[in-house]
Amino acid sequence: DSGSVTASPRQQDTEYLCPVQIGSPAQTLPLDFDTGSSDLWVFSTDTPRSEVNGQTVYDASSSSSAKRLSGATWKISYGDGSSSSGIVYLDTVTVGGLTVSRQAVEAAKQVSSSFSRDTSSSGLLGLAFSSINTVSPNQQKTFFDNAMPHLDAPLFTADLKHNADGRYNFGYIDKSAYTGSISYTPVDNSQGFWGFTATVDGTDVTGIADTGTTLIYLPDSIVTSYYSQVSGARYDSSNAGYIFPCGSSMPDFSFNVGGGGGGGGTVTVPGSYVNFAPTDQTGQTCFGGLQSDSSIGISIFGDIALKAAFVVFDGGNKQLGWAAK
Numbered sequence: 001d002s003g004s005v006t007a008s009p010r011q012q013d014t015e016y017l018c019p020v021q022i023g024s025p026a027q028t029l030p031l032d033f034d035t036g037s038s039d040l041w042v043f044s045t046d047t048p049r050s051e052v053n054g055q056t057v058y059d060a061s062s063s064s065s066a067k068r069l070s071g072a073t074w075k076i077s078y079g080d081g082s083s084s085s086g087i088v089y090l091d092t093v094t095v096g097g098l099t100v101s102r103q104a105v106e107a108a109k110q111v112s113s114s115f116s117r118d119t120s121s122s123g124l125l126g127l128a129f130s131s132i133n134t135v136s137p138n139q140q141k142t143f144f145d146n147a148m149p150h151l152d153a154p155l156f157t158a159d160l161k162h163n164a165d166g167r168y169n170f171g172y173i174d175k176s177a178y179t180g181s182i183s184y185t186p187v188d189n190s191q192g193f194w195g196f197t198a199t200v201d202g203t204d205v206t207g208i209a210d211t212g213t214t215l216i217y218l219p220d221s222i223v224t225s226y227y228s229q230v231s232g233a234r235y236d237s238s239n240a241g242y243i244f245p246c247g248s249s250m251p252d253f254s255f256n257v258g259g260g261g262g263g264g265g266t267v268t269v270p271g272s273y274v275n276f277a278p279t280d281q282t283g284q285t286c287f288g289g290l291q292s293d294s295s296i297g298i299s300i301f302g303d304i305a306l307k308a309a310f311v312v313f314d315g316g317n318k319q320l321g322w323a324a325k
């Protein structure tokens with residue numbers, strides 16, 4: 001089997017949403033595919049009306065294939081301080097033509113304000129490792145884990161784009177989607193993430209590939225060195241990050257992956273991607289797409305990096321492949 005689904009950017013590439021069919025007859029919800037978490041959760045008829053703000057909701061009672069997972073609950077909190085929790089159904093889930101018949105669909109009974117405010121997203125589809133799924137007492141598998149044995153190849157690829165529709169493919173590598181060769185590097189999934197090591201200016205950086213995080217968060221030394229090249233750039237405590245004049249031309253940001261014998265491959269993030277967004281309506285000052293990881297405790301290669309590459313999440317061989325495009 002295989003699947004292929006469009007990933008549409010929202011609000012200046014802040015997130016990427018994909019249509020997912022749930023239940024019988026199909027209910028289509030736009031979900032944020034998140035390689036940094038492992039719960040498939042949705043706004044639902046169980047979500048308080050006061051917390052629903054235009055989102056499409058899942059109604060298990062109108063799906064003939066939905067079965068309540070008796071006694072199961074879930075509760076998740078994310079690095080940005082957002083959170084959600086609720087109950088669990090098993091139902092049929094289809095992504096880009098790829099169907100999993102008994103997928104844990106986690107219906108929200110509570111969502112935090114940032115989710116309520118995000119009118120375009122009906123929830124998340126977690127694509128990290130099932131070891132960090134939050135369903136209790138019996139942990140559930142991700143969509144990818146459930147699909148993997150049926151896939152032509154045990155992998156999925158992410159091809160996110162700046163201000164344009166990209167694509168997630170499951171079970172195959174589309175050779176027309178990238179240029180040159182794919183450089184592979186081992187994955188450390190001991191924390192449940194797609195962990196890997198890249199080299200930036202000769203310095204090894206161990207981080208995670210996270211489609212659910214908008215920006216890149218790297219060690220202070222690397223970030224400070226990058227912004228030292230931009231006149232007027234500074235760390236601004238009120239914005240909690242590096243800012244600079246919006247008219248600045250930003251240097252490209254490159255990192256090397258798979259640097260073994262073969263020299264590996266280089267991913268180059270165009271400077272324009274690092275000029276992420278204005279800090280206010282005046283458009284004078286802009287917020288950087290590259291920020292420090294010092295308040296996080298882990299380095300994160302988020303959408304700013306991922307949209308500069310074609311990325312293979314290889315679950316069978318536990319490796320990450322990176323290619324230019």
Ligand SMILES: O=C(NC1CCCCC1)N[C@H]1[C@H](O)[C@@H](N2CCCCC2)[C@@H]2OC[C@H]1O2
Pocket residue numbers: 014015032034036078079080081082114118124212213214217296300
């Ligand atoms: O919390 C993180 N990442 C952390 C960012 C700070 C540094 C540590 C990692 N990712 C979340 C992301 O922010 C959410 N957000 C919703 C609104 C639109 C933008 C996306 C979305 O929900 C959960 C996940 O994806």
